[in-house]
Amino acid sequence: MLRVEMDRTDIPNAGPGETAATIKALATPALLLDKDRLDGNLARLSSRMARQGVVLRPHMKTAKSIDVARRVYPSGVGPITVSTLAEADYFAQHGFRDITYAVGLAPHTAERAMRLRKAGIDIKVLLDSPEQAIILGAAARAAGVAPSAFIEIDCDGHRGGLTAGDPKLIAVAAALAEAGVKLAGILTHAGESYGLSTPAGLVAAAENERALAVAAATTLRAAGHECPVVSVGSTPTAHFAEDLTGVTEMRAGVYMFFDLVMHGVGVCTTDDIAISLLATVIGTKPEKGWILVDAGWMALSRDRGTAAQRVDQGYGLVCDVAGKIYPDLIVSQASQEHGILSIRPGSAQALLDLPIGAKVRILPNHACATASQHELYNVVSAGSDAIEARWPRIRGW
Amino acid sequence: MLRVEMDRTDIPNAGPGETAATIKALATPALLLDKDRLDGNLARLSSRMARQGVVLRPHMKTAKSIDVARRVYPSGVGPITVSTLAEADYFAQHGFRDITYAVGLAPHTAERAMRLRKAGIDIKVLLDSPEQAIILGAAARAAGVAPSAFIEIDCDGHRGGLTAGDPKLIAVAAALAEAGVKLAGILTHAGESYGLSTPAGLVAAAENERALAVAAATTLRAAGHECPVVSVGSTPTAHFAEDLTGVTEMRAGVYMFFDLVMHGVGVCTTDDIAISLLATVIGTKPEKGWILVDAGWMALSRDRGTAAQRVDQGYGLVCDVAGKIYPDLIVSQASQEHGILSIRPGSAQALLDLPIGAKVRILPNHACATASQHELYNVVSAGSDAIEARWPRIRGW
Numbered sequence: 001m002l003r004v005e006m007d008r009t010d011i012p013n014a015g016p017g018e019t020a021a022t023i024k025a026l027a028t029p030a031l032l033l034d035k036d037r038l039d040g041n042l043a044r045l046s047s048r049m050a051r052q053g054v055v056l057r058p059h060m061k062t063a064k065s066i067d068v069a070r071r072v073y074p075s076g077v078g079p080i081t082v083s084t085l086a087e088a089d090y091f092a093q094h095g096f097r098d099i100t101y102a103v104g105l106a107p108h109t110a111e112r113a114m115r116l117r118k119a120g121i122d123i124k125v126l127l128d129s130p131e132q133a134i135i136l137g138a139a140a141r142a143a144g145v146a147p148s149a150f151i152e153i154d155c156d157g158h159r160g161g162l163t164a165g166d167p168k169l170i171a172v173a174a175a176l177a178e179a180g181v182k183l184a185g186i187l188t189h190a191g192e193s194y195g196l197s198t199p200a201g202l203v204a205a206a207e208n209e210r211a212l213a214v215a216a217a218t219t220l221r222a223a224g225h226e227c228p229v230v231s232v233g234s235t236p237t238a239h240f241a242e243d244l245t246g247v248t249e250m251r252a253g254v255y256m257f258f259d260l261v262m263h264g265v266g267v268c269t270t271d272d273i274a275i276s277l278l279a280t281v282i283g284t285k286p287e288k289g290w291i292l293v294d295a296g297w298m299a300l301s302r303d304r305g306t307a308a309q310r311v312d313q314g315y316g317l318v319c320d321v322a323g324k325i326y327p328d329l330i331v332s333q334a335s336q337e338h339g340i341l342s343i344r345p346g347s348a349q350a351l352l353d354l355p356i357g358a359k360v361r362i363l364p365n366h367a368c369a370t371a372s373q374h375e376l377y378n379v380v381s382a383g384s385d386a387i388e389a390r391w392p393r394i395r396g397w
Numbered sequence: 398m399l400r401v402e403m404d405r406t407d408i409p410n411a412g413p414g415e416t417a418a419t420i421k422a423l424a425t426p427a428l429l430l431d432k433d434r435l436d437g438n439l440a441r442l443s444s445r446m447a448r449q450g451v452v453l454r455p456h457m458k459t460a461k462s463i464d465v466a467r468r469v470y471p472s473g474v475g476p477i478t479v480s481t482l483a484e485a486d487y488f489a490q491h492g493f494r495d496i497t498y499a500v501g502l503a504p505h506t507a508e509r510a511m512r513l514r515k516a517g518i519d520i521k522v523l524l525d526s527p528e529q530a531i532i533l534g535a536a537a538r539a540a541g542v543a544p545s546a547f548i549e550i551d552c553d554g555h556r557g558g559l560t561a562g563d564p565k566l567i568a569v570a571a572a573l574a575e576a577g578v579k580l581a582g583i584l585t586h587a588g589e590s591y592g593l594s595t596p597a598g599l600v601a602a603a604e605n606e607r608a609l610a611v612a613a614a615t616t617l618r619a620a621g622h623e624c625p626v627v628s629v630g631s632t633p634t635a636h637f638a639e640d641l642t643g644v645t646e647m648r649a650g651v652y653m654f655f656d657l658v659m660h661g662v663g664v665c666t667t668d669d670i671a672i673s674l675l676a677t678v679i680g681t682k683p684e685k686g687w688i689l690v691d692a693g694w695m696a697l698s699r700d701r702g703t704a705a706q707r708v709d710q711g712y713g714l715v716c717d718v719a720g721k722i723y724p725d726l727i728v729s730q731a732s733q734e735h736g737i738l739s740i741r742p743g744s745a746q747a748l749l750d751l752p753i754g755a756k757v758r759i760l761p762n763h764a765c766a767t768a769s770q771h772e773l774y775n776v777v778s779a780g781s782d783a784i785e786a787r788w789p790r791i792r793g794w
Contacts, residue, residue, distance in 0.1 A: 027509070131754075159737060396772055
C-alpha cells in the first residue's frame with residue numbers, strides 16, 4: 001500500500017516581508033513562531049516585574065528581531081540587553097536608544113561601542129578588571145564621549161565577573177573613576193540556574209543572585225562610589241524570585257520563546273514554547289523504529305541541553321503539524337540535514353505511521369540555538385494554518 | 398601589573414569582497430581559512446582518487462562557497478554533491494551543471510529539483526522507496542522533464558537507504574521505471590566510519606561500503622536495470638579505501654577543511670585543519686584556571702563530536718594567533734558568546750598568562766558546524782598575518 005502526502009502548493013521559502021499561504025504549504029525545514037504564545041510569555045514576565053517594581057530589560061540575544069522587540073515595545077527606545085554589537089547596531093538603527101551590551105569588553109568592542117555612544121546611543125558596557133577600564137577610557141577619549149560601564153559580579157561561578165566579596169571590586173571602580181568612566185552599576189547573571197529543576201532550588205538561586213548583587217552594590221556605595229543600577233537576571237530566576245529588594249532591573253531573553261530546557265528546569269509548560277521547527281518525512285525504517293525527516297542539526301542546532309536533565313528530549317520533541325505533541329516521539333539522532341525520529345527509550349508508545357511527505361513540528365531544546373540557524377520566523381497563531389508574517393532575524397557580530 | 402594588548406587598527410568585520418588589513422586587526426569572533434592547507438587537502442584526495450581511477454564528486458555541504466569550489470574546479474561545471482537545494486541553486490547560478498542532491502526526496506524538493514532540471518541543470522536526486530518514485534514522477538511530468546535518481550543503499554545502519562539485500566531494491570527500481578525516471582545508479586555513505594579510530598577499522602569500513610554498493614548494483618543489473626553509477630563516500634573511507642573495484646565515484650566534503658573529529662578518527666593531523674576561529678581574551682580567572690574569550694557556541698557551534706573520542710577536545714583546541722597549538726589548552730565550556738579556556742583535565746601544563754585583548758585561534762571539532770555559524774571566510778596563508786580575501790558562504794534551504 002503506497003501512501004503519499006503531496007502538497008501541490010509547496011513553495012520554496014519566501015524572503016522576509018513576503019507571505020506564504022499556509023503552514024502546510026511551507027517548504028521545510030522552516031522555523032515557526034506562535035505569536036499568541038510569544039505574547040503570553042511576554043505578558044507573564046512583564047506583569048511579574050511590574051508587580052515587583054523592577055524594570056525589565058529584555059535580552060534580545062534569543063529573538064534578534066525588531067518585530068519581536070516591537071511586541072515588547074510597540075514604539076519604545078528600550079531598555080534592552082544585547083549579546084553582540086551587531087545586535088546593538090541593528091536595534092539602534094530601529095530606534096532603540098537604551099542598550100546594555102552584556103559581554104565582557106575587549107579593545108575592538110570598546111572602540112565600536114564608543115562609536116555607537118558618539119552616535120547618541122546610551123550604550124552601557126560590561127567589565128570586571130582594571131585593564132578593561134583602561135581600555136574603555138582610551139576608547140572613550142579617542143571618540144570624545146563619556147562612557148558608562150557595569151561591573152560584572154559572579155554570583156554562582158558560572159563564567160565571568162568578580163565575586164561579591166572580592167577586594168578587586170573597589171579596584172575596578174577606582175580604575176573606572178580614574179579613566180573617566182561612569183559606573184552604571186553592577187550586573188550579574190545566575191547562569192547556573194539552568195541546571196536546577198525544583199521550585200525551592202530556583203527560589204534559592206534567585207535569592208542568592210539578589211543578595212550577592214545587592215552586597216556588591218553596598219560595598220561599592222560604602223566606598224563612595226555611586227552604584228545606581230543593580231541588574232540581575234536569567235529566565236529561571238526572573239520567574240522564581242520572591243523578593244527583589246535592592247534590585248533595580250531584571251534581564252531575561254529565552255523567556256520570550258521558552259524551550260525544552262526551560263521546561264525541564266520547570267519554568268514553563270510545553271504549551272508555552274513559542275517556536276518550533278517544521279519538517280517533512282523523507283523516509284521510514286519501521287524495522288528500526290525510525291522515521292527520517294529533513295531536519296538535522298543544521299535546522300535544529302547541535303544543542304543537547306536536555307541530555308543532563310531528568311527527561312532527555314534528544315534533539316527535540318515531535319508534534320503534529322497543528323502543534324499537538326506525539327507522546328514520547330523525539331528526534332533521537334541528527335546529522336547535518338537528517339533527523340531520526342523514534343520513540344523515547346523505555347516508552348510503550350508505538351511508532352506512528354507517518355508517510356513520506358507528512359509534516360511535523362519539533363519543539364527545540366534551546367530556543368537561542370535553534371532560532372540562530374534560521375533567517376526568519378514564519379509567524380503563526382494557535383489554531384490557524386496561515387502564515388501571518390515573516391519576521392527577519394539578524395546574525396553575526 | 399596591568400597588561401593590555403590593544404590593536405588600534407581593530408575594525409568591525411568587513412563584508413564579502415572587502416579586505417581587512419591583518420589577522421591581528423580583525424574584529425572577533427571571525428572565521429579564518431588557511432588557503433594553503435585547503436589546497437593541500439584538496440590535492441591529497443584528488444590525486445588519491447585519480448590514482449584509483451574513481452571520479453571525485455566533492456560534497457559542498459561543508460564549504461558552501463563558490464570560491465572554495467573554484468579551488469577544485471577553476472572553471473568547471475562539476476561534478477559536485479549538495480545537501481540542500483539552496484546549495485544547488487547557488488552553484489547552478491555560478492555555472493555548475495552536474496549536481497547530486499544527496500538527501501532523501503520529499504514532495505517540495507522533488508518539485509524544486511525538477512524546476513532546476515527544467516533550467517538545464519543535470520540534477521540527480523536520491524530516494525529509497527516506491528512512494529518517492531511516484532512523487533518524483535509526478536513532479537517531473539508537471540515540469541515536463543526527464544529526471545534521474547539514485548537509490549540510496551544503507552551500508553552500515555547509519556540512517557536512510559535500503560540494505561543491499563533488501564527485496565525492496567528491485568521494487569524501487571521498478572517504480573522508477575514505471576514513473577518514467579532514469580536510474581542514475583546507487584549511492585551509499587559510510588556514516589558510521591566517523592565513530593572509528595584505527596586504520597584497520599577504516600580500511601574495513603571502506604571495503605564494506607564498496608562491497609555492499611557493488612552488491613546492490615549487481616542485483617539491479619541482474620534484474621535488467623541499468624545502474625551506471627556506483628557512488629560511495631565519507632571522508633574517512635575516501636582516505637582509507639584500498640580497493641575501489643566496481644565503484645565509479647567518491648563523495649566527501651569535510652576533507653577540504655578537516656577538523657578535530659577527523660583528527661580523532663585518524664584521517665588528518667592538526668596541521669591539516671584549514672579553518673580556525675579567531676577570538677579575543679575578555680577576562681581571566683586564574684584562581685579557577687580559566688581564560689574567558691569572546692567565542693561561545695554561536696561562533697564555534699554546539700558540536701561536541703570529540704566527546705566520544707579518545708581525546709575530548711571540549712569545544713576546540715586553542716592555538717596562538719599564528720596557528721601554533723598551545724599544548725592541552727582547550728575550550729572547556731561555551732555559552733552563547735563566551736568560551737572558557739582551560740588546561741585539559743589530567744595535564745600538567747600550566748595556564749598561560751594571556752592578557753585582556755590577546756587573540757587566539759581555535760581549531761573546531763566539526764568544520765561543517767563551525768563554518769555554518771559564519772557569513773564568510775577570512776582567507777589567510779601560512780606564515781602571513783594578511784587577510785588575502787573574504788569568501789562568502791551561503792546558508793538556508
